[in-house]
Amino acid sequence: MNGGFAGGGAGEGVATPNWYRAPMRIGAQVRAGKGLVPALERGAAMGAEVIQIFTQSPRMWKPTQYGPEVLGAFRSARRQDPTVTATFCHATYLINLATPDPELAAKSQACLAANLATASGMGADGLVLHIGSHRGRGLDSVLPHIAAALIEVLDGQELATPAGDRLPCPILLENAAGTGGTVGRSFDELATLLDAAGKAHATTLGVCLDTQHLWASGIGYSSVEEADDVVCATMPDEFDAVGQVFVDFHQVSDDEVRDLLATPPGS
Ligand SMILES: [Zn+2]
Numbered sequence: 517m518n519g520g521f522a523g524g525g526a527g528e529g530v531a532t533p534n535w536y537r538a539p540m541r542i543g544a545q546v547r548a549g550k551g552l553v554p555a556l557e558r559g560a561a562m563g564a565e566v567i568q569i570f571t572q573s574p575r576m577w578k579p580t581q582y583g584p585e586v587l588g589a590f591r592s593a594r595r596q597d598p599t600v601t602a603t604f605c606h607a608t609y610l611i612n613l614a615t616p617d618p619e620l621a622a623k624s625q626a627c628l629a630a631n632l633a634t635a636s637g638m639g640a641d642g643l644v645l646h647i648g649s650h651r652g653r654g655l656d657s658v659l660p661h662i663a664a665a666l667i668e669v670l671d672g673q674e675l676a677t678p679a680g681d682r683l684p685c686p687i688l689l690e691n692a693a694g695t696g697g698t699v700g701r702s703f704d705e706l707a708t709l710l711d712a713a714g715k716a717h718a719t720t721l722g723v724c725l726d727t728q729h730l731w732a733s734g735i736g737y738s739s740v741e742e743a744d745d746v747v748c749a750t751m752p753d754e755f756d757a758v759g760q761v762f763v764d765f766h767q768v769s770d771d772e773v774r775d776l777l778a779t780p781p782g783s
Contacts, residue, residue, distance in 0.1 A: 541565040545567075546558040546567050548571055552587075552638060567602075568603075569603070570608075571635065575609055579627065580634075587634070603641055604641055605638070605642070607631045607645045611624040611645065613658075614662055614697070615649070615651070625665045628665070628669050636676075642722065643685055644688045652697045655705055671716075688722045688723055689706055690724040690726050691706060691725055692733075
């Protein structure tokens with residue numbers, strides 16, 4: 517898992533985002549544990565520079581309630597930890613912002629808001645979200661609902677975060693594997709969503725690229741040229757509203773990690 521960021525700051529004529537040339541940070545998915553701080557300790561113990569955690573069971577609706585003291589303890593532990601430099605949370609798998617079912621849509625939005633409140637309270641760097649499935653109805657028919665839900669949840673976070681207290685946590689839309697009616701299967705779909713929802717929240721709505729899902733969707737990155745194409749597809753002129761890009765390398769083998777570490781960025 518690579519916690520690289522694009523601040524949307526790559527200027528015109530720049531071939532790749534700034535973070536592409538930055539040293540890669542390697543991380544891992546870790547268990548949250550009671551009180552959240554154990555996640556940092558587990559990450560630090562394995563030398564992870566980035567961690568990703570589920571703050572509640574990913575296959576249950578019931579949110580885990582964390583008191584302000586627990587969230588505050590995590591923030592101060594983060595400040596003191598020299599190893600883990602970025603923390604990402606992953607939203608619950610049950611969330612489906614593209615559903616035609618109004619009850620499920622309401623449940624999904626409430627769950628996303630709860631997940632984001634926790635991530636924000638922890639001072640997390642992003643909340644990764646699987647957008648959901650339109651079940652064959654087509655993206656156009658569900659786009660306004662998805663955008664409205666994202667905007668409402670992000671508006672709610674802004675209202676709940678005292679000014680100057682801490683930075684709001686971005687929602688990072690994850691690219692989906694290419695099956696059924698899942699939303700976010702292509703860069704075009706992600707760009708459309710960012711356009712629709714990101715205007716008002718340009719710095720708090722971004723993208724998480726899951727390399728396993730890229731592969732399943734037929735987007736290759738096995739050569740340097742293909743990987744460059746993937747990175748360039750996340751440039752601001754493609755993703756107008758992109759504020760953050762988090763590249764989430766899934767199922768990378770030891771050999772691949774060695775190759776990545778041995779390859780100078782940009783070569
Ligand atoms: Zn995911």
